[in-house]
Amino acid sequence: MSTQKTWRVAVLPGDGIGPEVVAQATRALEALAARDDELAIECTTFEWPSHAWHERHGESAPADYLDQLAAFDAILLGALGDPGPTSDPDRYLLSDAVSLAPLLEIRKGFDQWCCERPCRPLPGANQYLADPRAADIDMLVIRENSEGEYVNQGGRLAVGTPHEIATQVALFTHRATERIIRHAFEQARVRAHHRASDGRAREFGREARASQVCLVTKRNAQRYWGDMYTEIFARVAADYPDVDTHHELVDAACMKFVSHPWMFDVVVASNLHGDILTDLAAVLNGGMGVSPSSNINASDRSRPPMFEPTHGSAPDIAGRNLAGPAAMLLTTAMMLDWMGVEDPAAARAAERLRTAVSADLAAHGGEARATDAIGDAVIGAL
Amino acid sequence: MSTQKTWRVAVLPGDGIGPEVVAQATRALEALAARDDELAIECTTFEWPSHAWHERHGESAPADYLDQLAAFDAILLGALGDPGPTSDPDRYLLSDAVSLAPLLEIRKGFDQWCCERPCRPLPGANQYLADPRAADIDMLVIRENSEGEYVNQGGRLAVGTPHEIATQVALFTHRATERIIRHAFEQARVRAHHRASDGRAREFGREARASQVCLVTKRNAQRYWGDMYTEIFARVAADYPDVDTHHELVDAACMKFVSHPWMFDVVVASNLHGDILTDLAAVLNGGMGVSPSSNINASDRSRPPMFEPTHGSAPDIAGRNLAGPAAMLLTTAMMLDWMGVEDPAAARAAERLRTAVSADLAAHGGEARATDAIGDAVIGAL
Numbered sequence A, B: 001m002s003t004q005k006t007w008r009v010a011v012l013p014g015d016g017i018g019p020e021v022v023a024q025a026t027r028a029l030e031a032l033a034a035r036d037d038e039l040a041i042e043c044t045t046f047e048w049p050s051h052a053w054h055e056r057h058g059e060s061a062p063a064d065y066l067d068q069l070a071a072f073d074a075i076l077l078g079a080l081g082d083p084g085p086t087s088d089p090d091r092y093l094l095s096d097a098v099s100l101a102p103l104l105e106i107r108k109g110f111d112q113w114c115c116e117r118p119c120r121p122l123p124g125a126n127q128y129l130a131d132p133r134a135a136d137i138d139m140l141v142i143r144e145n146s147e148g149e150y151v152n153q154g155g156r157l158a159v160g161t162p163h164e165i166a167t168q169v170a171l172f173t174h175r176a177t178e179r180i181i182r183h184a185f186e187q188a189r190v191r192a193h194h195r196a197s198d199g200r201a202r203e204f205g206r207e208a209r210a211s212q213v214c215l216v217t218k219r220n221a222q223r224y225w226g227d228m229y230t231e232i233f234a235r236v237a238a239d240y241p242d243v244d245t246h247h248e249l250v251d252a253a254c255m256k257f258v259s260h261p262w263m264f265d266v267v268v269a270s271n272l273h274g275d276i277l278t279d280l281a282a283v284l285n286g287g288m289g290v291s292p293s294s295n296i297n298a299s300d301r302s303r304p305p306m307f308e309p310t311h312g313s314a315p316d317i318a319g320r321n322l323a324g325p326a327a328m329l330l331t332t333a334m335m336l337d338w339m340g341v342e343d344p345a346a347a348r349a350a351e352r353l354r355t356a357v358s359a360d361l362a363a364h365g366g367e368a369r370a371t372d373a374i375g376d377a378v379i380g381a382l
């Protein structure tokens, strides 16, 4: 008898193009399980959270939705956010706020404190930078995902008057800072190890170390958290003498992401800075259409992680079989990677899926093709 | 007898490459005054603020330095920041903090609430983006320069322990928000007017308006100030029915600055978001070497504005006659523009200087040349 684990995945297609791209992901998971007896994945699809659910029930998801999700091993999400029937920008922002809320609630609810967005352009993907060295970009941006600038504390005084004042408070704890920085150093080691075995070794700093972690802050203008991050970074770094360290101020980091991004290895940043840097990393990767993303609790595997592409719900092309599913499929491969830490069959499946998506992209790069046609091609190749 | 105004300029060369590039700027101002009887500019150079002054006197500048500067019409600054004798990154950040402080003090001291960094790549400048439409980029990023995320309020509790918490408070007032947004709309009109007279008219939005202002916030994760900014933006926009409006979230804005920056006209953002976006705009412009910047009190011309290139002090190449003076010269042209609002001779000089720098850049683009050789060429052409 096999002791094989069945992975239970909560599939949340969401809004806009979400359902279309998620459909290709679940087909791919079925195909991967069909060709490998040792892989067992059970997908359960939910209609929430979504704008449609909100229209029907007055809220984006049932009150107990976090409890329902807690029963799963992992969450696979398409995209959230729907402007409703109008494309008026104010209405868009408004319903954005309504229907995006579950994204932040899920991240907080399961303490998915680590958001990772790898950046290594695949051949065939758009290349926005002119310098040919952009093909060598290979970095991992790690974003603190649980606190900082996004605790959304503060308030407004004298609203709507000429005397109005708004405050926005950012909160940073040692606990969350230490774990994200330590995770960055661990990932730097793992990456150096993989590069060494792939014959792609790199060298960083004057001592030619095999990996590097770059800390991003704005400590020259925001001292309190900037100093705390810098001090904790220095203490953690002492445990990793094999990893080179580097600091950048966020403005300079964004500039260098455009002028010479191939210099970076692992980059670790606060919630807001990481949000910005991961979006820039997505462009460097070839754009939203090919950029996967994960939100995980890297210290407790019993709390379900959430995998979602970097792209949004793209309401302008929704329902028209036009959305590229590559980002969603690569996101699914990240989920399989996460499973693969315990389950060799999942690790194999991740590799297969990534290879199939890469091959399709290399063959068809910029061509305009239907969502399901791309899905067919990738799944055919699995 | 002439009623000609003599402009009194406080020249602050600062640290690193600052003195070298500033030397070319003062030479250029002399040459411009020499060929135009109606232009009168009197430069007074100060050794402070600087790292060298700090080493000698234990502080970056004399205690009354803001009072001394208040007597001038404008401030022309080279660059601040010096790592001292070591290139250890922590030491760098440390002395960064010491010697950059006057930058923020001068901005606050004279309520230079508006930071402008125009972005319109000159032929011959580096082009970091692959898309040829990047040559069409023509935008103005306007940064709120007096409050917001840079008030540096907050604190640290249980410093250095596992229980440490840091808070960082951002403060936004109606007064500062309204004036920066209104300024953005005014500048949008001015730009549309210039484009119309140059035969470079553009169209924005479904109603094909001649200009656009894009507001950047992160209101889906930072509601208090995000909502206040959005509401004030809507109220001010009502006074400018001829200007198209647009919102972006900061992460999406950064991504679009790389993927299709030619879509933007005027962009207005908070202090931190503006810091990041103006640095990205500098890259789009061809990099730090060609990106000018201004800090002005746009409501009170009696408070001296400060003009400084976007680049830093580049300690690694300081004192070696290697730094490109183009950014400093274009910054000097921005100072002349500001004078030009009252003084037609200064307006002419701005135009001459910009034309000479552009011509030099177009002729010698990527070549490695000495600081003073570029200065000679530009000044020769004036």
Ligand SMILES: CC(C)[C@H](C(=O)O)[C@@H](O)C(=O)O
Binding pocket: A100, A103, A104, A275, B220, B221, B251
């Ligand atoms: C939708 C929004 C709240 C979210 C964030 O800022 O975290 C998004 O931008 C992202 O990066 O996943």
Ligand SMILES: CC(C)[C@H](C(=O)O)[C@@H](O)C(=O)O
Binding pocket: A220, A221, A251, B100, B103, B104, B275
């Ligand atoms: C040096 C620093 C405080 C400054 C800022 O953030 O304002 C700089 O980055 C700039 O943009 O002029």
